[in-house]
Amino acid sequence: MTRLPSPWFDRPAEMVARDLIGAQLLVRGLGGRITETEAYAPDDPASHSFRGVTPRNAGMFGTPGHAYVYRSYGIHWCLNVVCTPGSAVLIRALEPLLGLELMTERRGLQDVRRLCNGPGCIGQALGLDGADSGTDILTILPGPDLPVVTGPRIGITRAVDLPWRFGAKGSRFLSKPFREQGAPPGG
Numbered sequence: 001m002t003r004l005p006s007p008w009f010d011r012p013a014e015m016v017a018r019d020l021i022g023a024q025l026l027v028r029g030l031g032g033r034i035t036e037t038e039a040y041a042p043d044d045p046a047s048h049s050f051r052g053v054t055p056r057n058a059g060m061f062g063t064p065g066h067a068y069v070y071r072s073y074g075i076h077w078c079l080n081v082v083c084t085p086g087s088a089v090l091i092r093a094l095e096p097l098l099g100l101e102l103m104t105e106r107r108g109l110q111d112v113r114r115l116c117n118g119p120g121c122i123g124q125a126l127g128l129d130g131a132d133s134g135t136d137i138l139t140i141l142p143g144p145d146l147p148v149v150t151g152p153r154i155g156i157t158r159a160v161d162l163p164w165r166f167g168a169k170g171s172r173f174l175s176k177p178f179r180e181q182g183a184p185p186g187g
Contacts, residue, residue, distance in 0.1 A: 002141070002142075003139050003140060003141060004023070004065065004140045004141065004142060005065070006063060006064050006065040006066075007064070008064075008065070009064035009065040009081060009082065009083050010064040010083065010084055011083060011084065012039075012041065012083065012084065012087065013039035013040055013041050013083045013084070013087035013088060013089050013164075014039040014041070014164050016039070016081070016083045016089050017037040017038060017039035017089040017164065017166050018037075018148055018150075018166045020034045020037050020081070020089060020091075020140070020166075021034060021035065021036075021037065021146055021148050021166055021167065021168050022034065022143035022144045022145065022146040022168060023140050023141060023142055023143040024097070024140070024141040024143050025094060025138065025139070025140050026098065026138070026139040026140075026141075027067075027079075027126045027127075027128070027132075027137050027138060027139075028126075028127070028137065029098065029099055030098055030099030030102060030103060030125070030126050030127070031094060031096075031097065031098055031099065031126065031139075032094040032095045032096040032097035032098065032116060032173075033094060033095040033097060033143060033168075033173075034091060034093075034094055034143070035093045035094060035095050035167060035168040035171040035173045035174055036091075036092035036093035036165070036166065036167040036168070036171075036173075036174050036175055037089050037090060037091060037092055037165070037166045037167075038089065038090040038092055038153045038154070038164055038165045038166070039087070039089055039090075039164040039166075040080075040087060040088055040089070040090065040164075041086070041087045042085070042086030042087055044158075044159050044162070045158035045159050046153065046157075046158040046159040046160075046162075047060075047087070047088075048060060048070065049061065049086035049087070049088075053086075056070060057070070058133075058134060059080075059082065059133035059134035060080070060082060060085075060086055060087070060088050061082075061085045061086055062082050062134045063082060063136070064082050064083055064084065065081065065082065065136075065138065065140070066081075066082050066134060066135060066136050066137075066138065067079060067080070067081065067082070067128075067132050067133060067134070067135055067136075067137050067138050068080040068081070068082050068088045068133055068134070069123070069128050069129070069130060069132045069133040070130075070133065071130065072119065072120060075120065076119065076120025076123055076124070077120070077123030077124070077128040077129055077130070077132075078119040078120060078122070078123055079091045079119065079123055079126065079128055081138060081140070090119055091119065091122055092118065092119055092122075092154070092165070092167075092175045093116060093117050093118065093122070093167075093171075093173055093174050093175045094115075094116035094122055094173065095116075095171065095172075095173040096112055096115045096116050096125070096173075100112065100115070102127075103115045103116070103125040103126070106124055106125055106127060107121065107124055107125050113172055113173055116173070117173060117174065117175050118175040119175070121175075146168045146169065147168070147169035147170070148166050148167065148168065148169060149166070149167050149168075149169045149178045150163045150164075150165065150166055150167075150178075151163055151165045151167075151178045151179060152164075152165060153165045154175065154176060165178075
């Protein structure tokens with residue numbers, strides 16, 4: 001299977017985020033199927049790029065398809081895929097498929113569903129750090145066209161109403177379940 005080329009990522013982040021569901025992501029031979037993503041655009045007040053280029057977010061303005069890695073809460077390294085300048089897709093969850101032994105060792109747990117069930121978990125499982133930001137470490141292969149659910153992004157305080165969180169419908173490998181359409185609030 002052929003790696004998705006850089007021009008494939010040079011599109012609005014919300015389109016790329018949706019289309020990445022089901023794709024296979026590898027970093028140095030480790031990874032799995034992408035099951036959950038979030039989109040961030042330069043005109044989005046929740047985006048790191050909203051106020052322009054800084055040393056921390058410079059990777060977001062780099063080559064489409066490259067990694068943008070940042071530290072969250074001073075603890076967790078989080079992986080994004082760069083799209084158009086200043087936009088990126090946060091990889092929120094993976095179904096681990098390759099390199100399970102090393103990911104299990106790095107995460108210190110045995111439950112496969114918890115290896116990559118959040119952005120910080122992915123960073124730890126894949127061994128990411130700030131030196132990876134802006135680099136071409138990602139191999140992303142097309143995957144099956146899976147049914148996708150959408151919802152609001154998680155853990156932000158601005159632009160919370162944008163439905164830019166995407167997930168593989170019915171997946172057991174998500175950071176947090178999606179509220180089913182038509183379900184009452186709080187349900």
